[in-house]
Amino acid sequence: MSNVLGQASTAAEREVEEHLRSVPEWGGLGVEYAPVIGGLQNSNWRVTVPGDHRSYFLKVPGAGTDAFIDRGVANVAAKRAGDLGISPRVAHFDGASGAEVCEFLEGYRACTNGDMKEWAITEDVLRLYDAFHGTEPLPVTKTMFDLIDEHLAQGAELGAQLPPFASVLLREYGIVKEVLQASGLDLVPCHNDPMPGNFLISEHGPMKLVDFEFASNNERAYDLALILAEFFYDEPTAMACIEAAYGSTNWKVVSRVQLCRFLADVKWGLWGCVNHQLNTSWDFDYHKYGVWKLLRARGQMADPRWSQWLQAV
Structure with a gap:
């Protein structure tokens, strides 16, 4: 009404x-x-x-x-x-x-995780990200490390509760940070928030990208890794996405994206735990969301190829 x-x-x-x-x-x-x-x-x-x-x-x-x-x-x-x-x-x-x-986009609706199971939809998502990555640099550079470190500082200040295994994650985070920084970052304008609802589709027009609240200059592989994590892609689909984005699935590129996938879950896991302290009136269990993301990051670093990924970048 x-x-x-x-x-x-x-x-x-x-x-x-x-x-x-x-x-x-x-x-x-x-x-x-x-x-x-x-x-x-x-x-x-x-x-x-x-x-x-x-x-x-x-x-x-x-x-x-x-x-x-x-x-x-x-x-x-x-x-x-x-x-x-x-x-x-x-x-x-x-x-x-x-x-x-x-x-207001008439006739458009927000995507769901179910939509992302269609490869044609995924291709459109990758196309939008590639176009945005090609724009002029944004006024602010905030890498995945800046984002994570910011949440760690916020969490300490607010007394955010982290799960017991967080110390293991943060130790490994330090190693990943050192390795990727030593390799050099491929900084481009990044969206940094590919939740399905931020992609709008219509039968009568091309897919549109919305919600740039977390946009910054960031590592290109991190933006792709966020897509793989957010859409729950299995390994064959992840490899197809990497090939579509980079034109190759060589071990160095795959390793970089896989490490960034770990960082993506660490970042959003900490974000959830911090948000839980900021506003209890929101109708969403941010702490549960945050712990789940951190647990998934723990699973990523338990992959038997983890040490190989670290060495490859």
Whole structure:
């Protein structure tokens, strides 16, 4: 059910109206808005404007998310992706609040893990990432090591609870960090968050990439490793993805991606444990999610090829 600007009856609706009033072009118009289901931390809204044939999507940042997200960098990344045609175009951005308005994609839906079982869908995902990797460098470089170290510092400050085996993971993390840094990093603009819902598909248009909140210049192999981890790909599919992305499955490339897959789960595992301390009102068990990710990273380093991967990069 839609509200017209000025009809807010809840705190969330009043916040939305405050953001809508900040868009200069919409001043004095009977703008309508309605909630969009989805999103773990932000609130999302569909906006319609009298006399405009397009609809818009408003993202309002959730409380506590600034601990992880540079909204200015996210907006730069979103604008570049929109200009490239791989993402909805940004219509308005409020630098003070981080609220962002972009075009609403009619007829599109978010992907699920089930969609990612189709190789054609996976190819589209890889195509979008390859296009984004080819854009100009972003204003911020945040490697997977920066991200992990940031979460470790946040966790220590907030008293985040880590599972007993975390000490083993962090010891091995130090080794992986040393090995990959010595090899040199292949830094490109990275999306850094390939959850299935960030890929939108339609029967009438190409796949689109959304949500650049974690974007930064980062290691190319890490962005691919995130895809392999997030979509639960088995080894044959992972090898097919590596070949599609790099044109080769030589042992050095495979080893690099596999080590980054370990780092991906360490990063998001720590993120989950830290988020649990930041806001207990979110309707999601962040601690359970975080421990599961860390446990999966533990399984990755238990692979009998682990030492060979470390030596190969």
